[in-house]
Amino acid sequence: MNVAPPGTELAVVLEQLVRLIRQLATAGDLSTAAASVLARIGRDGPQRLTELAKAEGITQPGMTQLVTRLERDGLVRRAASNDDRRGVLVEATAAGLELVGRRRAQRAEALQQLLLRLEPADQAAIHTALPALTRLVEARAEQAEDGRA
Numbered sequence: 001m002n003v004a005p006p007g008t009e010l011a012v013v014l015e016q017l018v019r020l021i022r023q024l025a026t027a028g029d030l031s032t033a034a035a036s037v038l039a040r041i042g043r044d045g046p047q048r049l050t051e052l053a054k055a056e057g058i059t060q061p062g063m064t065q066l067v068t069r070l071e072r073d074g075l076v077r078r079a080a081s082n083d084d085r086r087g088v089l090v091e092a093t094a095a096g097l098e099l100v101g102r103r104r105a106q107r108a109e110a111l112q113q114l115l116l117r118l119e120p121a122d123q124a125a126i127h128t129a130l131p132a133l134t135r136l137v138e139a140r141a142e143q144a145e146d147g148r149a
Helices: 006-024 032-044 049-056 060-072 094-115 120-145
Strands: 076-080 088-092
Touching: 006 094, 032 049, 032 060, 032 088, 032 094, 049 060, 049 088, 060 076, 088 094
Parallel strands: none
Antiparallel strands: 076 088
16 A cells, blocks of 8 residues: 655645635635735745746746736836836736735635534644744745755
């Protein structure tokens, strides 16, 4: 009997969970890519187009088009960089940040309703796993910052 490595099982479950979460957030009716970019800017602050494209795995022309659509919708704006006046940063507007907050609240509420369907032991297990999952994400972020992606 072949037993899949724990990473494989975790990847499958997380992929399913991410798809579920994406289905739960309907505020703003954004594409997955647009929602991800807006959430990243809201979380990490203003960024250059090149940084966003690299972080999101999108070509720079594709990111330019996406940011242009988000800008047209009033969710982001382009601003001159304080460090390099020739550089342009993309930052979330108040409307963009509000939309990110509404989407997150929708997902949290829907997930809470799903969690309530689980047995208390399963709820506790998920709660207990959250710090380890957070460290996993942070370790990956540190690895990427160190150039060990």
